Amino acid sequence: MTSALDDRPIFVIDQSRCIGCEACVHACGECGTHRGTSLIQLDYVDRGATVQTAPQVCMHCTEATCAEVCPADAIKIREDGIVQSSLKPRCIGCSNCVLACPFGVPKYVAEFDQMMKCDMCYDRSSVGLAPLCASVCPSDALWYGTRAEFEATRSGFLENRYRFGLQAITTAVFTVSDTPLGDLIDVMAESSDAPWQDDPFALDDASKERARCD
Amino acid sequence: MAKLPVTEEALMAKFGPHLNVAPPGGWNAGLDIDKEVKTHCCFCGQQCGIVLKVKDNEIVGFEPWYEFPFNEGRLCPKGVKRYLQGSHPDRLLAPLERDESASDGFREVEWDAALDRVVSEIQRIQEEHGADSFAMLSGVSLTNEKSYLIGKFARLALGTANLDYNGRLCMASAGAAAKKALGVDRAPNPWSDIPLADIVFIAGANIAECAPITTSYIWRARDNGAKLIVADPRVTPLARTADVFLGLKIGTDSALMGTILHILIERDWLDHDFIEQHTTGFDAAAAAVREYTPQWGAEITDVPASRIEEAAELWGTSATGMLLHARGIEHHTKGVENVLSCINLGLATGKYGKPGCGVSTITGQGNGQGGREQGHKCDQLPGNRDITNPEHREYIASVWGVDESEIPGKGLSAQEIMNEIHAGNIKGLLSICFNPAVSLPDTKFTAEALDKLEFYSVIDFFMSESALHADIVLPGSLHEEDEGTVTSAEGRVIKINQAVSPPGKARKDWEILLDIAERLGKKSLFTYDNTEEIFNEMRIASHGGTADYTGITWQRVEDEMGMFWPAPEIGHPGTPRLFEGGKFFTDDGRARFIPVSYRPPAEVVDDEYPIWLTTGRVISQYLSGTQTRRIGPLVDQYPEPLCEIHPNLAAEYGISDGDQMTVTSRRGSMTLPASVVSTIRPDTLFIPYHWAGKKSANQLTQRALDPVSKIPEYKVSVVRIEKADGSVAVTDERDMELTDGSQA
Numbered sequence: 001m002t003s004a005l006d007d008r009p010i011f012v013i014d015q016s017r018c019i020g021c022e023a024c025v026h027a028c029g030e031c032g033t034h035r036g037t038s039l040i041q042l043d044y045v046d047r048g049a050t051v052q053t054a055p056q057v058c059m060h061c062t063e064a065t066c067a068e069v070c071p072a073d074a075i076k077i078r079e080d081g082i083v084q085s086s087l088k089p090r091c092i093g094c095s096n097c098v099l100a101c102p103f104g105v106p107k108y109v110a111e112f113d114q115m116m117k118c119d120m121c122y123d124r125s126s127v128g129l130a131p132l133c134a135s136v137c138p139s140d141a142l143w144y145g146t147r148a149e150f151e152a153t154r155s156g157f158l159e160n161r162y163r164f165g166l167q168a169i170t171t172a173v174f175t176v177s178d179t180p181l182g183d184l185i186d187v188m189a190e191s192s193d194a195p196w197q198d199d200p201f202a203l204d205d206a207s208k209e210r211a212r213c214d
Numbered sequence: 215m216a217k218l219p220v221t222e223e224a225l226m227a228k229f230g231p232h233l234n235v236a237p238p239g240g241w242n243a244g245l246d247i248d249k250e251v252k253t254h255c256c257f258c259g260q261q262c263g264i265v266l267k268v269k270d271n272e273i274v275g276f277e278p279w280y281e282f283p284f285n286e287g288r289l290c291p292k293g294v295k296r297y298l299q300g301s302h303p304d305r306l307l308a309p310l311e312r313d314e315s316a317s318d319g320f321r322e323v324e325w326d327a328a329l330d331r332v333v334s335e336i337q338r339i340q341e342e343h344g345a346d347s348f349a350m351l352s353g354v355s356l357t358n359e360k361s362y363l364i365g366k367f368a369r370l371a372l373g374t375a376n377l378d379y380n381g382r383l384c385m386a387s388a389g390a391a392a393k394k395a396l397g398v399d400r401a402p403n404p405w406s407d408i409p410l411a412d413i414v415f416i417a418g419a420n421i422a423e424c425a426p427i428t429t430s431y432i433w434r435a436r437d438n439g440a441k442l443i444v445a446d447p448r449v450t451p452l453a454r455t456a457d458v459f460l461g462l463k464i465g466t467d468s469a470l471m472g473t474i475l476h477i478l479i480e481r482d483w484l485d486h487d488f489i490e491q492h493t494t495g496f497d498a499a500a501a502a503v504r505e506y507t508p509q510w511g512a513e514i515t516d517v518p519a520s521r522i523e524e525a526a527e528l529w530g531t532s533a534t535g536m537l538l539h540a541r542g543i544e545h546h547t548k549g550v551e552n553v554l555s556c557i558n559l560g561l562a563t564g565k566y567g568k569p570g571c572g573v574s575t576i577t578g579q580g581n582g583q584g585g586r587e588q589g590h591k592c593d594q595l596p597g598n599r600d601i602t603n604p605e606h607r608e609y610i611a612s613v614w615g616v617d618e619s620e621i622p623g624k625g626l627s628a629q630e631i632m633n634e635i636h637a638g639n640i641k642g643l644l645s646i647c648f649n650p651a652v653s654l655p656d657t658k659f660t661a662e663a664l665d666k667l668e669f670y671s672v673i674d675f676f677m678s679e680s681a682l683h684a685d686i687v688l689p690g691s692l693h694e695e696d697e698g699t700v701t702s703a704e705g706r707v708i709k710i711n712q713a714v715s716p717p718g719k720a721r722k723d724w725e726i727l728l729d730i731a732e733r734l735g736k737k738s739l740f741t742y743d744n745t746e747e748i749f750n751e752m753r754i755a756s757h758g759g760t761a762d763y764t765g766i767t768w769q770r771v772e773d774e775m776g777m778f779w780p781a782p783e784i785g786h787p788g789t790p791r792l793f794e795g796g797k798f799f800t801d802d803g804r805a806r807f808i809p810v811s812y813r814p815p816a817e818v819v820d821d822e823y824p825i826w827l828t829t830g831r832v833i834s835q836y837l838s839g840t841q842t843r844r845i846g847p848l849v850d851q852y853p854e855p856l857c858e859i860h861p862n863l864a865a866e867y868g869i870s871d872g873d874q875m876t877v878t879s880r881r882g883s884m885t886l887p888a889s890v891v892s893t894i895r896p897d898t899l900f901i902p903y904h905w906a907g908k909k910s911a912n913q914l915t916q917r918a919l920d921p922v923s924k925i926p927e928y929k930v931s932v933v934r935i936e937k938a939d940g941s942v943a944v945t946d947e948r949d950m951e952l953t954d955g956s957q958a
Contacts, residue, residue, distance in 0.1 A: 016455065017429075017433055017455075018451075019422035019423070019426065019429055019451035019452060019833075020422070020451050020833075021290050021291055021422065021423070021426050021451075021833045022291050022833070022834070022851055023288075023289055023290050023291045023293070023294055023426070025291070025851075026291045026294040026295050026847055027289070027294045029847070030275060030276070030294065032245065035241045035242070035245075036236065036240075036241025036242070037241075047889075047891060048861070048871065048890060048891055048892060049891075049892055049893075050449070050454065050892075050893065051449060051450065051451045051454050051893055052454060053451070130278075130287070132278070135278040135280070135287045135288070136278060136287065136288055136289040136290075136293070136294055137288060138288050138289070138290050138422075138426035138427045138429050138430060139422070139426070139429035139430055139433060140288075140430050140433055153434070153437065154437050155436070155437045194456065194457050194458070194459070196456075196458065196459045196521065200449050200459055200461050200892075200893070201461040201516075201895050201896065202461070202516075202517070202518045202521070203862075203896065205518050
């Protein structure tokens with residue numbers, strides 16, 4: 001992204017701040033372009049082991065795999081880089097995009113026989129309003145604003161380059177890392193390395209006087 | 215005669231909870247609206263600003279209120295979907311009278327008939343058994359004006375001492391401790407102080423799920439370099455990111471804080487000037503923790519000594535710091551002591567009255583702060599005055615235009631009222647926005663008590679599980695159907711604006727109370743044409759009290775998007791941060807160190823009940839669930855209670871994720887699916903408490919109370935468990951619905 005575009009708002013996902021509340025999931029279903037259908041994925045990474053959750057909006061790839069594999073040319077990319085949801089008259093419901101997206105974002109919605117995905121709240125972002133999910137997020141895990149605002153108020157480094165096997169991808173949506181990572185994003189590796197994390201209740205702590213049951 | 219009139223199944227078929235899943239007209243109706251109303255979320259004490267969209271006197275959607283300074287548009291899922299409580303199929307639209315011959319147990323009656331019946335029963339019971347044999351229970355979802363009105367109504371119209379409120383189940387321990395040590399019961403800081411703290415210490419507060427917007431303040435602090443300590447028996451979503459995690463055994467909070475105080479003293483991480491100039495009682499508090507070495511603390515709390523020392527060092531050596539606590543340390547038979555042990559840490563290090571410094575409760579209920587100031591507590595008069603203080607009584611009597619002797623004395627607290635109903639000494643009850651059948655501990659006992667009432671009337675907007683026991687149900691108003699003020703967790707007085715009018719024959723709560731007062735012959739004491747008039751009388755009543763609203767006007771609250779009390783005169787700017795310059799609200803202006811010695815909880819594990827149980831909330835539900843169990847998308851998110859259990863403990867009993875398990879305490883037993891997670895202590899279970907009947911966690915909890923705050927010990931019970939038959943799938947049904955087309 002060039003400096004001339006620096007005053008344009010960017011969308012940032014910081015998974016490490018996600019508290020799993022699903023405010024974004026519910027707010028997405030209130031978006032004027034697809035009201036009643038939420039298109040955000042929010043999943044526990046491994047609930048048995050951790051409360052870590054990860055929200056997934058469309059990453060709006062520069063070279064969008066979903067659009068490239070669409071046999072019906074139903075997925076269009078706006079001038080500002082936003083990859084739109086499928087065009088209803090064109091979408092044939094084949095789910096090529098669903099299978100191809102490296103981030104697992106597009107969903108085939110049977111009720112409408114159409115692929116639907118995040119369009120960055122077109123009804124809002126096109127008139128200067130923040131997307132609903134980033135508006136409501138209680139922990140700012142989803143965030144919308146300019147790069148300058150991000151740098152003035154938040155810690156961490158913006159990242160938008162990924163490698164999936166042989167495929168390199170650059171996205172309009174950013175994630176955050178504690179230190180600059182190069183071109184490989186590994187979300188799990190970003191979680192805090194506080195020493196207690198391996199053993200929250202010190203079950204293997206030999207120094208601890210264990211007095212269970214009284 | 216308060217037994218259920220017909221079967222529970224028949225009542226549920228009629229009154230719900232049913233689910234509202236879409237706005238009026240459906241999802242495709244569009245957002246063609248008549249008006250937008252700036253107001254606040256009806257749920258927790260954060261009181262987030264929100265814009266409600268209104269069409270044809272119905273709320274059809276929301277928009278973030280970006281300008282409101284507390285939340286700047288942010289909302290949790292309850293806030294996003296709050297609008298679905300409107301236009302709800304379960305909404306009570308007319309007064310109901312119990313009728314065992316009716317198929318659904320109740321028949322509609324006219325307002326006059328309903329109110330006449332209520333008043334005649336009040337008069338009959340009080341004539342036969344005395345004034346205090348009729349009790350009232352109130353709620354802190356209600357505005358300041360309603361809280362004030364109810365305090366006056368119960369004392370002067372009903373003439374009963376026995377009025378209490380459900381804040382007794384929430385902030386009572388924090389309030390009592392703060393009054394004792396600091397002379398005032400209010401959060402010491404505006405939340406804008408949190409980002410200024412170098413250390414944030416969270417004790418017994420599941421902030422991510424119970425005060426979600428506060429998460430953003432803590433991240434702002436951490437963006438500024440702050441460290442985070444979390445003390446909790448579970449790795450909650452915010453605890454997951456902590457720098458230091460203290461996974462303590464439940465019921466040992468004051469031992470943990472006492473150990474930290476011991477270390478602060480030992481290492482001389484004290485603010486001697488502050489202690490000397492602004493406090494009293496340090497030596498006694500220090501003496502109480504003399505033996506509380508890190509090794510002792512580790513033994514009691516089951517947290518490694520090194521982690522306690524690390525936390526003490528972070529708290530003791532940081533120039534600024536905020537300690538935030540909530541029900542996790544307050545719902546105890548020593549809730550007040552737990553809070554005092556936290557306050558001692560703030561006083562010892564001088565962390566009061568300065569930017570980024572404070573020890574604060576996170577108030578839970580919507581008007582939990584304001585509701586505990588205006589006089590509907592059993593021991594309190596408006597302005598946070600003491601009902602046993604002769605001067606306070608005289609002043610309020612002068613505001614009310616009555617003789618001091620006409621104001622009854624101190625009454626019983628909420629659980630004690632239920633105990634006296636069970637004992638047969640209290641015969642009649644009027645409740646408003648309080649669902650004791652779900653929210654009080656030991657639900658079997660509560661149901662037995664409600665069955666013994668000679669007369670029970672409920673004012674509410676949905677048929678709560680308690681209302682099912684009532685003789686007369688009066689349809690009151692939802693949050694968005696009336697205007698008024700509430701005071702948020704920060705101490706910020708804000709304006710609730712009316713978006714729609716009550717549907718059907720439902721009426722505003724305060725109008726119902728005025729009508730009852732009139733029928734009781736007390737009309738002259740209750741002559742208000744609108745809520746602003748009640749507010750203005752409340753301001754006068756608060757004048758000179760600690761919670762002084764004198765300078766807070768209807769217009770300024772609206773114009774300034776909230777004002778912080780105290781504001782003791784007109785034109786006063788309000789007081790966002792308390793205790794500046796080390797000035798406390800006690801008689802001598804000094805804060806009190808109060809010695810806290812650790813003592814065990816009311817119940818401890820034994821051979822028969824070898825496992826600890828604690829209870830709490832989930833993000834998508836709110837308190838007794840009267841509202842949130844009726845909002846479809848919130849129910850879908852977490853449909854029923856699960857029992858969190860550590861894999862080590864689960865393995866001992868052969869329990870796998872999703873298996874049904876039976877949990878039994880001395881009070882009762884329930885069977886529910888297991889959620890096997892290593893984010894909870896291996897000696898402890900967690901069950902959320904939002905559900906009724908067989909799904910109620912309070913079947914297991916006990917009625918043991920804190921001797922001062924009278925809060926029940928929801929956070930500590932002991933149980934035994936066994937694997938039960940059956941299991942549930944542990945998938946999220948919603949993922950299936952989207953792709954198979956079954957979504958509504």
